[in-house]
Amino acid sequence: MKLPSLLIVDDAAENLQILSELLRDFYKIKVAKSGEKALEILEGADLPDLILLDVIMPGMSGFELCEKIKSNARLANIPVIFLTSLNEVKDETQGFRSGGADFITKPFNPDIVKARIKTHIELASEKRKSEELLRVLLPDKVISQLMEHGKYVPVKHDAVSILFCDFVGFTAISSVLSPEKLIEELSDVFTEFDEICGRNNVVRIKTIGDAYMAASGLTMDDPNHADNLVQTGLEFIEFLHKRNEESELKWRCRIGVHSGSVIAGIVGKTRFIYDVVGDDVNIAARVESNGKEMAVSFTDDTRNMLKSNLDVYELGNVNLKGKGERKLFFVEPLR
Numbered sequence: 252m253k254l255p256s257l258l259i260v261d262d263a264a265e266n267l268q269i270l271s272e273l274l275r276d277f278y279k280i281k282v283a284k285s286g287e288k289a290l291e292i293l294e295g296a297d298l299p300d301l302i303l304l305d306v307i308m309p310g311m312s313g314f315e316l317c318e319k320i321k322s323n324a325r326l327a328n329i330p331v332i333f334l335t336s337l338n339e340v341k342d343e344t345q346g347f348r349s350g351g352a353d354f355i356t357k358p359f360n361p362d363i364v365k366a367r368i369k370t371h372i373e374l375a376s377e378k379r380k381s382e383e384l385l386r387v388l389l390p391d392k393v394i395s396q397l398m399e400h401g402k403y404v405p406v407k408h409d410a411v412s413i414l415f416c417d418f419v420g421f422t423a424i425s426s427v428l429s430p431e432k433l434i435e436e437l438s439d440v441f442t443e444f445d446e447i448c449g450r451n452n453v454v455r456i457k458t459i460g461d462a463y464m465a466a467s468g469l470t471m472d473d474p475n476h477a478d479n480l481v482q483t484g485l486e487f488i489e490f491l492h493k494r495n496e497e498s499e500l501k502w503r504c505r506i507g508v509h510s511g512s513v514i515a516g517i518v519g520k521t522r523f524i525y526d527v528v529g530d531d532v533n534i535a536a537r538v539e540s541n542g543k544e545m546a547v548s549f550t551d552d553t554r555n556m557l558k559s560n561l562d563v564y565e566l567g568n569v570n571l572k573g574k575g576e577r578k579l580f581f582v583e584p585l586r
Contacts, residue, residue, distance in 0.1 A: 254279045255372050256297070260289045260316065261305040261334060266357075270303065273361055274368070286311030290319065293326055300372050303355070306335040306346070314349045321350030328378070330371045334359075392470050393517070393525055403525075405516030411468035412480040412510040412553060413532050414453075415539035416444070416487060419503040421461040428500075436500060437461065440491070447486045451479045456527060466527055469515055477510050477549075477556035481582065484508060484547035489584040491545070507539025508549040510556055537571035538579060546581040554580045 256279040259270050267282045274280060281299065283289040286308060293299075302320070306313040313333055320326045330352040335342065343354060352371050355364055382394070396403045418424070425433055441458055448455050448465055452473060456464040465483065468476030484506040495501045511531030518526045534550065542548030548566060557563070566579040 255300040256281065257301050257303060257368070258283065258289060258292060258299040259303045260284075260286065260308075260313070261303075262308045263305070266305070266334065266359075269359060270364070273359070273364060277365070278368075285309070286313070286316035286319075289316060293320070293323075298326065299329060300375065301368060302329055302331045303368075304331050304333055304351075306333050306337060306342070314345055314351075317346070317349040317351055328375065330375050332367060332371060403517045405514055407512065407514050408469055408527075409512045410472070410474075410476060410510075411466055411513055411527075411531075412476045412508055412556075413513065413527065413535040414463075414465045414467075414480050414484055414506060414508045415536050416463040416465075416484070416504050416506045417539055418461040419505060419544055424500070425461075436502075440494070440502060443490050444487055447483055447490065451483045451486070453479055453483045457524060466513070469513075469527070475558065477508070477553045478559045480508050481547050481549065481553065481557065481561070482559070485582065485584050488545050488547070492584065503545055505539050505542045505544055506547045507535055507537070507542045508547060508553050509535035509538050510550070510553040534571065534574055534577075537574055538577075541569045541571060541579065542566070543581045543583075546583045548579050548581045551578050551580070 254277065257274060258281045259267055260283045261267050261270075262284050264284070267284070271280050271282065281292055283292055287310065289302075289304075304313045304317060313335075317331050317333075320329065320331060327350075331350060332353045332355055333346050333351050334355055334357065335346075336357040346354060353367055355367055393403050428436070437458075441463060444463055445455055451467070452470075453465050453467045454469050456466055458464070465480070467473060467480040467483070473479065487506060488504065491502050491504060509531055511529070511534070513527040513529040513532055515525070515527045517523045538548055538550055543566060554563060561582045563580050563582055566581050568576050569579050570576050
């Protein structure tokens with residue numbers, strides 16, 4: 252089991268020795284005798300899980316060093332516990348304002364030192380788990396706004412592409428599978444879809460039953476949003492082809508893509524999701540339901556944005572329910 256790591260910053264050699272001997276059986280220890288040396292260590296790739304930081308040091312004080320650490324996005328999430336003989340309220344106030352998580356007073360009580368460190372490392376670990384879970388549900392840009400402001404302001408995006416994927420014959424398949432097997436199959440397929448999206452700068456929006464919805468161009472200005480999403484759809488189909496060669500259950504799908512504008516925002520307050528809405532979203536859904544099986548179908552809006560050298564075929568004029576007649580195109584994986 253990998254030991255958590257600590258960086259102990261104190262100009263007094265005896266304090267470094269006491270803490271190192273007390274904690275070395277439980278943690279991987281690094282030490283620094285100045286704020287400047289601590290910053291040099293923190294420039295390395297192997298960051299500590301927690302920093303023990305003396306308040307009064309020659310040159311850069313502990314409070315000043317903590318402010319520098321917390322102003323650095325790469326280091327900001329590392330908890331800092333101050334080591335101090337100060338006991339004035341104003342000192343604690345300054346410490347918390349600079350970003351410190353706790354105080355340990357000198358002379359050191361071994362049990363208190365161990366308990367405080369253990370508590371804050373566990374809290375930091377739980378925070379990381381929560382953030383990782385959020386990243387499954389929300390784009391990083393949305394998470395940052397939620398953490399900084401407590402809310403996410405809906406944004407209108409004028410240049411995005413939207414994808415819908417639906418499985419052919421899902422109702423018949425689901426009627427003969429056990430609930431456990433059905434969820435196992437969908438989880439296996441959607442997990443790979445998520446990996447494919449990540450490789451192509453595409454965001455998974457949500458799944459509803461057997462339907463998978465994704466979009467590109469939401470998290471940054473992306474002139475290749477149409478190409479990225481069509482490529483994503485092609486990789487979805489290629490994955491299913493390969494999986495079907497070895498799997499007893501043969502999944503087939505229809506994929507529809509449309510490019511246009513959407514409004515993106517957080518829906519709900521307690522069980523919220525990141526969602527996109529707008530007329531172009533509805534068009535993408537209609538394209539999927541009228542698309543070619545095991546191919547990526549798309550509108551002329553998407554076709555006009557494609558820069559990739561793909562073999563594009565006309566599907567013809569199709570009446571999209573509630574949206575009128577549209578000329579659709581499609582591409583298939585090269586097999």
